[in-house]
Amino acid sequence: MSMIVSLSGGGIKGAVASARYAGEQDVVIVHIDYGQPSARAEIEAVEALASSLPRTKLMPVAVPHVLNLQGGGGADGDASKTTLGDSEAVLPPSVLRGLMPMLLSVGVQAAFRIGASTVVTGMTSRGAGAHLGLPSAADAAHLRPQFVHGFAIALEALQAGRTKLRLEAPLMDLSDGEVIKLAGRLGVNLQHARTCQSPDPHACGKCEPCRARARAFSSVGVSDPATIPVVTA
Numbered sequence: 001m002s003m004i005v006s007l008s009g010g011g012i013k014g015a016v017a018s019a020r021y022a023g024e025q026d027v028v029i030v031h032i033d034y035g036q037p038s039a040r041a042e043i044e045a046v047e048a049l050a051s052s053l054p055r056t057k058l059m060p061v062a063v064p065h066v067l068n069l070q071g072g073g074g075a076d077g078d079a080s081k082t083t084l085g086d087s088e089a090v091l092p093p094s095v096l097r098g099l100m101p102m103l104l105s106v107g108v109q110a111a112f113r114i115g116a117s118t119v120v121t122g123m124t125s126r127g128a129g130a131h132l133g134l135p136s137a138a139d140a141a142h143l144r145p146q147f148v149h150g151f152a153i154a155l156e157a158l159q160a161g162r163t164k165l166r167l168e169a170p171l172m173d174l175s176d177g178e179v180i181k182l183a184g185r186l187g188v189n190l191q192h193a194r195t196c197q198s199p200d201p202h203a204c205g206k207c208e209p210c211r212a213r214a215r216a217f218s219s220v221g222v223s224d225p226a227t228i229p230v231v232t233a
């Protein structure tokens with residue numbers, strides 16, 4: 001029986017991508033704490049997700065050196081010395097630029113460790129992605145599929161052509177609204193899906209992912225089951 005590693009930061013796409021496989025295969029949701037202010041709230045979201053899906057477990061992974069690379073952790077590499085405070089809810093772009101290759105690499109490492117057949121990312125070509133260091137979808141929607149394709153080739157080379165572990169991005173061609181519709185068809189409860197970048201347990205309604213989430217729900221005429229303040233500005 002094959003096993004799936006599904007990367008999730010607690011948001012809607014990770015939830016829907018995981019649900020796409022859950023029930024048919026064993027799913028291990030990998031959440032990566034790289035020092036993002038919202039990590040604690042994200043873990044609660046992925047815990048709720050894992051317990052709501054059949055045959056699904058959670059594997060939390062901490063990669064504390066990511067912020068240290070920016071010099072924020074001090075020379076001794078102590079992440080607790082980072083300069084990010086509660087009021088500084090958004091990580092600087094310099095942290096985010098190399099984030100996605102690192103996240104996928106951790107997923108690959110977890111998959112090899114547990115003998116999974118597939119690493120799944122909920123990445124889409126058209127949705128918000130600046131908070132993950134992805135190229136702007138508005139500028140060039142083809143760049144994200146290109147990135148995933150390139151990573152898949154690297155993974156194939158790593159296995160010397162005897163490809164057993166694959167990378168899949170099942171939501172790549174869907175708009176954010178279409179992802180929400182798919183969540184409805186798959187019966188995914190999005191009440192606990194965590195989109196916000198703020199460290200606060202309650203979503204802020206102001207950051208770019210919160211705004212993109214509101215736009216996505218309204219684009220398909222579905223109300224968000226999570227209570228998020230609506231900020232118009």
Ligand SMILES: [Zn+2]
Pocket residue numbers: 195196197198203204205206207208209210
């Ligand atoms: Zn927010």
